[in-house]
Amino acid sequence: MTLKLGMVGGGEGAFIGAVHRIAARIDGQWELVAGALSSDPERARSSAAALGIKRSYDSFAQMAEAEAAREDGIDAVAIVTPNHMHVPVARAFLEAGIHVICDKPLASKLEDALALEEVAARSGKLFILTHNYSGYPLIRQAREMVANGELGRLRLVHIEYVQDWLTEAATGKQAEWRTDPARSGAGGAIGDIGTHGWQLAEFVTGETPAALAADLTSFVEGRAVDDNAHVMLRYASGAKGMLWASQVAVGNENALRLRVIGDKGSLDWAQENPNQMTFTRFGQPKQILTRGGAGASEAGLATIRTPAGHPEGYLEGFATLYREAAEAIRAKDSTGVLPGLKDGLSGMRFIDACLRSSQDGGKWTELGG
Numbered sequence: 528m529t530l531k532l533g534m535v536g537g538g539e540g541a542f543i544g545a546v547h548r549i550a551a552r553i554d555g556q557w558e559l560v561a562g563a564l565s566s567d568p569e570r571a572r573s574s575a576a577a578l579g580i581k582r583s584y585d586s587f588a589q590m591a592e593a594e595a596a597r598e599d600g601i602d603a604v605a606i607v608t609p610n611h612m613h614v615p616v617a618r619a620f621l622e623a624g625i626h627v628i629c630d631k632p633l634a635s636k637l638e639d640a641l642a643l644e645e646v647a648a649r650s651g652k653l654f655i656l657t658h659n660y661s662g663y664p665l666i667r668q669a670r671e672m673v674a675n676g677e678l679g680r681l682r683l684v685h686i687e688y689v690q691d692w693l694t695e696a697a698t699g700k701q702a703e704w705r706t707d708p709a710r711s712g713a714g715g716a717i718g719d720i721g722t723h724g725w726q727l728a729e730f731v732t733g734e735t736p737a738a739l740a741a742d743l744t745s746f747v748e749g750r751a752v753d754d755n756a757h758v759m760l761r762y763a764s765g766a767k768g769m770l771w772a773s774q775v776a777v778g779n780e781n782a783l784r785l786r787v788i789g790d791k792g793s794l795d796w797a798q799e800n801p802n803q804m805t806f807t808r809f810g811q812p813k814q815i816l817t818r819g820g821a822g823a824s825e826a827g828l829a830t831i832r833t834p835a836g837h838p839e840g841y842l843e844g845f846a847t848l849y850r851e852a853a854e855a856i857r858a859k860d861s862t863g864v865l866p867g868l869k870d871g872l873s874g875m876r877f878i879d880a881c882l883r884s885s886q887d888g889g890k891w892t893e894l895g896g
């Protein structure tokens with residue numbers, strides 16, 4: 528039996544809601560049956576009708592209450608609204624006893640994120656945060672290789688997540704709320720894409736930096752949040768890192784790249800060519816590892832759907848999170864390697880530390896918490 532999904536946000540003209548809808552369907556585990564797709568009830572209704580969604584609600588609060596009361600109510604809700612609405616919506620559904628699959632970052636404010644921890648614990652329901660890049664097969668393999676010591680002792684972690692779509696003062700739905708601190712949070716690029724890079728590095732290395740020094744800039748005149756961030760990282764293990772997040776890096780589309788370098792070997796993976804990863808053992812020629820190819824790890828193979836040489840990417844990586852969410856809900860079990868509240872809180876602490884450090888002239892700042 529498929530599980531029943533509801534959605535908050537993701538109405539007509541929205542971006543990520545459509546991606547969640549495709550991802551949820553790929554493995555046939557979910558059926559989308561309910562939604563409060565927009566804050567405008569009329570738009571919510573027309574969007575739901577266009578998608579053939581049976582139950583449309585005028586507000587998320589009404590939806591949480593009504594779905595909790597139905598015998599055939601939703602098993603989980605997908606939250607795909609701008610950042611400031613993540614916590615209020617998540618709280619309403621968790622308190623109604625419904626599992627939550629929420630997009631990142633966890634919140635627009637650290638204190639809201641911290642308050643959610645207690646709500647989630649009390650509810651006993653699962654909370655999954657869609658840091659979708661952790662669903663790629665070669666990222667699962669990279670995590671396994673680092674854990675198995677194939678790179679040796681980690682020395683360097685370099686993360687780039689650079690785009691150019693906010694190079695000029697931008698208009699349009701997606702740009703508008705992302706550059707408004709009230710809806711996006713005080714972090715701009717650092718929150719929108721920096722948190723993805725941060726989580727990806729944590730996921731692969733299993734380590735969280737202890738301190739950072741950040742230089743945040745807003746290059747576009749009048750923009751109230753950063754559009755470029757250079758961040759240096761220090762790990763308790765002695766490893767060093769750098770994270771560059773930018774939305775004004777002309778010539779870059781969705782250039783997320785992770786390099787992890789140890790004293791025995793290194794890995795290099797880029798999201799725009801996700802079916803390959805470079806692995807080098809010190810002193811030996813570079814190897815190109817392929818998704819599903821010879822030498823693919825068990826963790827990587829568990830996430831693929833088509834044989835080696837048949838490209839998979841963004842939608843499939845996202846779908847892996849939906850498949851694993853379904854498995855966790857059915858098994859009434861932990862969420863395994865799926866990102867959740869812990870990742871969300873770490874991301875919020877990262878944004879907070881970057882803001883504090885940058886305001887203090889780039890001073891080395893502890894992560895806190």
Ligand SMILES: NC(=O)c1ccc[n+]([C@@H]2O[C@H](COP(=O)([O-])OP(=O)(O)OC[C@H]3O[C@@H](n4cnc5c(N)ncnc54)[C@H](O)[C@@H]3O)[C@@H](O)[C@H]2O)c1
Nearest residue numbers: 536537538541542543563564565566607608609610630631
């Ligand atoms: N994981 C990823 O790769 C990824 C990519 C893009 C966006 N995101 C995240 O997804 C979220 C949405 O981003 P987007 O680009 O799709 O934004 P968007 O502006 O395209 O869509 C937001 C939607 O939320 C709706 N909405 C706003 N308030 C609402 C409310 N109170 N009730 C119901 N619906 C409401 C809007 O009407 C709109 O349909 C953000 O948190 C963003 O950070 C994640």
